[in-house]
Amino acid sequence: MATTYEFSLAYALWALGGLVLGLLLGRIFRRTVRVAAVADTAGLAAARTEAAQAQRELAASREAMRPLADEVDRLKRENAKLRRTAQEPLPLTTPLATPALGASVLGAEPLVSEPLAGTGPIVAAVPDIRALKGVGDKFAAALEAIGLDSVDKIARLNADEALDADAQLGAFNGRIARDRLVEQATLLDEGRTTEYAARFGTPG
Template sequence: MAIDITALLTFGLPGLVVGLALGWMLFRGTAKLEAMQAEHDKAASRLATASAEVARLEKELASARDQVKPLADEVDRLRREKAARKVESTGTPPPADSTPSAAPLPGIGWKAGRKLPTFLEAPIGPTDDLSLLKGVGPRLAARLREIGIFYFAQIADWSPEEVKLVDAKLDNFRGRIEKDHLIEQAKLLASGRLTEYEARFGKLGSD
């Protein structure tokens, strides 16, 4: 049977060209997909390595804190003992400094060992200097007082729900409670664990 070259070129060649083009596009697409998958696998591997490193460092940090705490408590005990002896020998208390009290003085509606309200209408005894908390400047300290927060003990006992309530009232300072670890700081200051506080957050009263 004779082959019609003209028909072959007219109808067969375009199909061949299209087939080759589709094959080439499929090949390139597959290669690109494989390259993307390889990059994804590398990124996942790096993320897994980084996550493992973070977990290791967090474990070491927790262990270090556990080791520091007994020593810090002993230093604080010696500081209190030294201050008490100075009072006994001189008959006068040591000069006031920036060291916070362990807790607010008892007042109406509050007793030692009881949780303070999230917001207070007025202070119950001498207030704490909230600007001692790292990240709390004069403006934020003033705003906290405006909404009824006067003591480290208040902040130290906040639940996640209370954090949301307080944060909603902080206007331009929203997010600072978590960002600056205010609850962790307040827990240490409210309990008088000054040495442990300075080991974790830096010297009290410094920027």
């Protein structure tokens, strides 16, 4: 009987020790999980804060760059106007059909003034709606079907008209807003190509 009693006591002590050890390990594990969760939450919050800060800085940079982009576009338009003026043929102020001295004797033909090749007025090309980012042939056909067949027409849409047009596009419903077509068209229509490139890239 004494041997049985000692064996049972030792077994009970081992079981009690195992139980205490298990409780201790479980507590440590739960604490570790809580610490990891807090760390993950803090890291996610920090990442979101950094992303929001980056977006604010990007928006501020665009706003700071906009006056410069407008000035560059204005200079481009003025330069193009000067080139057109310089290349237009000058008006004739004196007739050139009078023969030169001795022409009647020598049988020389009168001088005839002809404009030089390539000196006609330069007409700025109106961008096609396919120049807008996101507008391919099928989307362009859908826009043309509802009357939006030019960049300036899209640029003149107000918010309500853009919504109405979006609703008529069938498979392309919502693309005017999603692709920011009115904003794109406004920049191209006003000749603000530098700002357009900064926001959307080179026009297609």
